[in-house]
Amino acid sequence: MTTSIWEDVVGQQVAIERLKRAALAPVHAYLFVGPAGSTKWQAARAFAALLLAGTDDPSRRDVGLVLRGEHPDVKEIERVGPAISKDQADDIVRTASLAPSEGERKVMILDEFHLLRADAASRLLKTIEEPPDSTTFLILADFVPQDLITISSRCAQIDFRLVDEQHVADRLVIEGVDPETAAEAAAAAGGNLDRARLLATDPELAARRRAFFEVPQQLDGNGATVMRLVGELLGRIEAAAVPLAARHELEVVAMHERIARYGERGSGKKALDERQKRELRRHRTDELLAGLTVIAGGYRDALVNGSVRRPDAVAEAVVRIHDAIGAFERNPNEALLLQSLLWSLPVLVS
């Protein structure tokens, strides 16, 4: 039983306070900016419920419907391909222009707006700038890219921050994760609550982090060792996808039930398939980046402890690791990148 509409918005007290104040005299569009897993989506539903119902009482029918994503006057738009498409933009404009079904107001929640393409952005600008009086836009973005500065300038911006480690861990414990696993998952999740939930179900998390942590000690200047380590690390990354794949399997089962009940047309099978592929890809990249961050952390600790013989080489290693992290944006060959990186790193004596 939900006790507060803000229950699922974790570690965002400043944003929640701003939204509560905003609900007293709402404007036509809000831009929620913050990293993935910062519970922007949950905040958008809670804010939509507050706007439509004028109350934060979760026992009210319309509040419950909004929080479950089933209110006819709240339209949630998630991309079906790599970004919100032109056709989806047209759908947004059309829906925004229609009168609300039940109340006096309707809310449009647009997710992952930072991925919007220029052609869709141009179709949406006018509507977001001047929607009908009954429409409020809640636009969610991980960041504001250059192309969207015009649209973002028409919105009131609410900032969301990385959820701090303690909040993430506390939340996982509330959700039934044991405190030790929760702490470990929170530490590895980098402020992303969604990722922390996934890591909490991954029994290999601790072993994987240790494997990355021990890389500097295992290096011996030998190419064969680099090859072996990279093979081992990539094997662990491969295995890290198992919990996510299990979650995906549940989604596929649920979808097949829906298809059996409602038919394949409109079932969202293709969209689900594409989303799962994207999630797997993203999870893999996140894990690799998290692993590299652990290696960098090992070098940094050694530098701080003063236990290294050549501090300049160690400092340079940290820079190289960060360069490698940056290189992931360009979708590189992972094995080659890791081999090249590990080959360039100095040996740390434990």
Added chain:
Amino acid sequence: MKFRCEREILAEALATAGRAATSRSGTLPVLSGVRLDVKDGDLTVTGTDLELTIRLSVHVHSDQNGSAVVPARLVADIVKALPAGAVEVSIADDEMSISAGRSQFSVRPLSLSDYPAQVEPGGEPVTLASAEVGNALRQVVRAASTDDARAVLTGVLIASEDDGLKMVATDSYRLAVRNLPQSSILATGQKVLVPGRALAELQRILSGDDELTVRLGTREAVFEVGATRLTTRLIEGEYPNYRNLLPSSHPNILTVGREALLEALRRVKILAQDSTPVRLTLGGDTLQLTAITQDVGNAAEEIDASYDGAEMTVAFNPDYLAAGIDAIDGDEITLATMDPMKPAVLRGVGHDEYLYLLMPVRVP
């Protein structure tokens, strides 16, 4: 729930309500179904996509009252394919059974509790002659835009003015205006924007029945013809001031037979390919239509006409021109122009209640 009904009647009811059901992705799955309600010998079938709702009632022999939501397309296909005669339908627990003659089908119903609640319409009902409204819709809806990116233009403006009702639609290339004198469904000065899609559906439902009952609210419009009710959400937004588009004077007026022009245009536009326009050469007692498609060929035809004004050549999109001529009532039409670059106005001679304004195309 259990009832018996003639196949034709049930198939027609399912097809009509099913047109509002949707299986678009991103919508609630239950909207792919139609809701069946049986109460004391009446079967009500409802389909909705939350924007447009179609509901109709038919008489059936019912043994047991009840409600259910069933897959719209599947059940409509089954009923349509059954042998002629009575169809028996019963729905219990998690199974819908449809039988006729020696055919027997079993279908899983959808969740009744997930189906959106149906709101009874408010507002004062006003009765209009359905044939007149049907003809007005036929003339106006065609000019509404189908581009969702310009949502306001996908609607038909229904405005109350001193002399009655006005229906207006434009896609910014053409404009259709129809007056319905002595019709009043709104307070004077009030106006609503009804989605063109809903009015296109209404046209299909209007089938010579005598009366159409209309209720216009602030959020939705409800149309009832016989036992069928169509409800649509209204479009919000400011409609462009179409009066500014209407030319104040028409120094050049062409009068021509409607059928002759339509026939000639149908032939000539065969060679108006790749969006090339049809040219109308105005002057003297004939009207010449020409179409030229580069590297393909050209077509020309002359028809008798009377013309009062300066000689000129004016060009139009052939499809938009044909749609305008087709919409006009009467045997003769007038085409009024100011110059080749200003909008032209088509009207039927003796039928001043309708005008179709068309933007010309610039030609070298």
